[in-house]
Amino acid sequence: MSAANVRPRSKVAALSLPPGTRGPLRIAAVLTVAAFIPFVYSGYTVSELTLVIAYAVATLGLNLLIGYGGQISLGHGAFFAIGAYLTAVLLSHNVVPVIATIPLTGVASFIAGYLFGLPALRLRGIYLGLVTLTLAVAVTPLVSRFTITGGVDGLTVNQPQAPTWLGLSQVQFVYLLCLAVAAVLFIGAGRLVRSEVGRSVVALNDNELTAGAVGVNVTRTKTRLFAWSAMYAGIGGSLYVFAVGFVSPDSFTLTLSVWFLAAVVVGGRRSIAGAIIGGLAIEFLPVYAAKVDEALTGAIYGAALIVCIYVMPDGVVGAARRMKAAASVTPGAFKRRAGRLEQRLP
Amino acid sequence: MARLLQTIVDGLADGSIYAALALALVLIYRATGVVNFAQGEMATCSTFIAWGLLQAGLPLAAALGLTFVIAFIGGMLVECVVLRPTEGSDALTIVILTVGLYFLFNSADGWIWGFDSHSFPSVFSTSRLSVGGAHLTAQSVGTVGVLVAVAAILYAFFQRTDLGLAMRAAAQGPDSSRLAGVPVDRMLMFGWGVAAVLGAVAGALVAPALFLNVNTMSSVLIYAFAAAALGGLDSPVGALIGGWIIGVAQNLAGTYVGFIGGDLEILVPLAIITVVLLIRPTGLFGSREVVRV
């Protein structure tokens, strides 16, 4: 059934594009809109959205692990914190130029994820969850103890400065910088998922034994996925530091790891776009909850999470996919398919 | 020597606190297959209800009794309203549901009862004992007694009664259990109800020493998880032993290992969980999972 044989009857289908361009065009559209945001909205909204980008990148990492890999991690806040603290320490000592902190953080988080994953990934399900939980809880006491990480007071760092020839304000520059990094990571994730590694991962997720039987190196694939996932979280932490300019032990509690998990579920598993929804949820759900009633913020976003799961058990993206699938079964299409079927019957 | 003994005794007292909540966690996992992050907050809520009844003038026994009834009904309601509509969802979805409940209960508790700490009377006397140079309170000894009794009852219930068997079946294989005639929905509801009562018991045991406030159980939760993981997520006896081991280990490390001050003490239970999970994931007393290929 090649693309050439399909005869589009409806008007929308007539806009058929050459294969392989739909995806990139969608990405281009999203990026264009996103890139214009800092010039349209106030500095306050732009700084909020910069944080959304940072959270979305980390959520994407977790989504790769959970949605595609079928693993679980209650400790991704820890990798986010590692990335954030590493970037903060590098920036506060002026060791490397700002832009270099991202690849450095990426590599360090990848290694950290790999080292942690090697022993941890022998576990599954709730046990893997528990062992990653210990990681999340261990972060705060450890960074509070050492002076290089600023101890209990934390570290204030200089945020990336906009080069004067660009003529941007600092808030705009930081936003666009984070957007650029995030774009690379998101597109990279898309490619990763469709690559051989990605297919191995999904195969592994579906059935570990058969995957192993057909030659997938189970241990290596799982550990590499975990490492990639940790890398994304670490770079998310880096972007967080660019956006906020401050790290402290209070910024990275267990609650953060829990929020990343909730973001994956709310956004939609096995969806790269879902990570963006997740990032938006992490940033804005508490803010809107506080607007409703400051004294009940926790209750409101707790209830929101519960309602979200009722109404959209497979996340926002999942619900959107279902709606699209339902919409494609229009009466016209149904009749056409029925007609073609009639032709084939004797 | 006296110092060592005192440290161990203090560790057992702390461990009993962890074990109390761990028992509720184990029960709900065994009876419903759910890891309930909101267990602590539900326990705090029940304890606040008891406190409210005490403020209204009820004697302690009546207040606690009434609270247990309210907790039981409340637990069943939570299962019915929040969990049943999403039955069949995978583990992660349910975890996020319980997380939502955590935020909900925590915030609601503060909104209803405020953020101050309150004293809570103990069902045991306030006398102190001295055993071999170490100081004990009747409170901590009594707590141990209650915990042992509860663990024994749970063990007997699950292993030796038909109802317990039905509940285990409902938790592990709801579909096949239905086919076998087990009223799964009612079993799950019952499980949540009983777990809520256990949470209330934990609260009543723990609040006299910790003082009742919105965050009383939040700080205990991670330790309770550690205790349950160490002992085995489906073993009531394991929850107790796990709790005591963690309490004692933590206190010994805090007292004798100079590097570990009060701030790094939490690393001890975390390290224990990690080591146990890597060597024997099902914990000391948990049942091994056998997977058919």
Place this chain on the structure above:
Amino acid sequence: MKVRTVAAVVPLLAALATAVAGCGSGTATGAAPAATGGGGSADPGISKTSVTLGGSYPFSGPAAAYSTLVYGVQAAFDAANAGGGVSGRKIKYTALDDGYDPARALQDAHQLIEQDHVFAILGSAGTPTNFADWDYINQAGVPDLFLISGASNWGADIKAHPWTIGGLPSFVAEARIYAHYLERVMPHATIAILYQNDEFGQDYLGGFLHAIAGSGLKVIAKQDYVVTDPTVDTQVSNLAASKAQVFVDFSTAQFTIQAIKQAASLGWKPLHIIPVPDASKTQVLEPAGLQNSTGIISVDYSKDPTDPRWARDASVQEYLRAVKQYTPKANPDDFNVEEGWIVAQAMIAALKAMKHPTRASLMQAVRTLNVPEGVLLPGVEINTTHGYPIQTMYVARFNGTTWQLLGSPITETRGY
């Protein structure tokens, strides 16, 4: 593959090109506005009839107990507005939730300054949260007044952060007062210390140790804890084992209550010192047991509304009336509520003294402020030439029923 990468890069470049082309005419809303000097035109957030203020509080999260601070502030402003406002201006106060998360505190600061256009920020609560946003607020040239945090940092470097001034007495100053008190009454005492291992406890501890250096006082035991711990009973047992004569206790909330009770039940009867934020009779001493709490030492700088001694005091009555009328949900015995009130009264005084409707003029008024006694104890003055407005405190002793002020007020000028 290539199509994707190109499709990604092109719009970014286009956006950048547009930005460059449109630079200068673009709304660079992130740039810091220069502080307008004293003079005619008004700054944002203030008009002839109203002035907008704002602050950030931990309404949710681990520090939610401190959210009651805002009641005191709200009651004070509502009462002032009912009386016609300050210099004819009604005060509008926006309190935002930061959940004790420094990133959200920074967001809140952005919102207050850029969206709500507040004239000044008042009473933001918490230490890490204020740390996260004070750079931004100072860059934006907005007054950051009377922070509700006793951290010594706020007054330590006024040149770097000229728009910020602390609100609570500094923890270091308070610790020094305890040190000097001990040097006076028990010059060779053995001391056991319990401290909360975060910026609160570390600030107190540092100030205290520094002050007793070189004296006859000796610390023979030290234990710490973190706020995520369930109990400090073990720590107190360890301290009691040292049989120290003095128990210096830099803890908060339920931990202070536990410490008092545990010490008493162990039969350890040292001279017990607790920090002033935890010196509330109804919130701390009653749950711990009034008899157990007899003899406890702390400092005092405000009138206790439950103390019959101040029952007829006009300022205390005004405070109680306002809280009852405008924020009935608040508990007037709650020390936080009283602190919010004190901070708001200082703000009102500053607004009255302000010569021009500009932020710079407000800061000038703040730095030369003279505040009537109000609910502060007689002799306690608000002196803003240094970083800490309140530096005078009485040492006080709880006699089982009320706090008794010992001796004359002490002014501790070393705040950091």
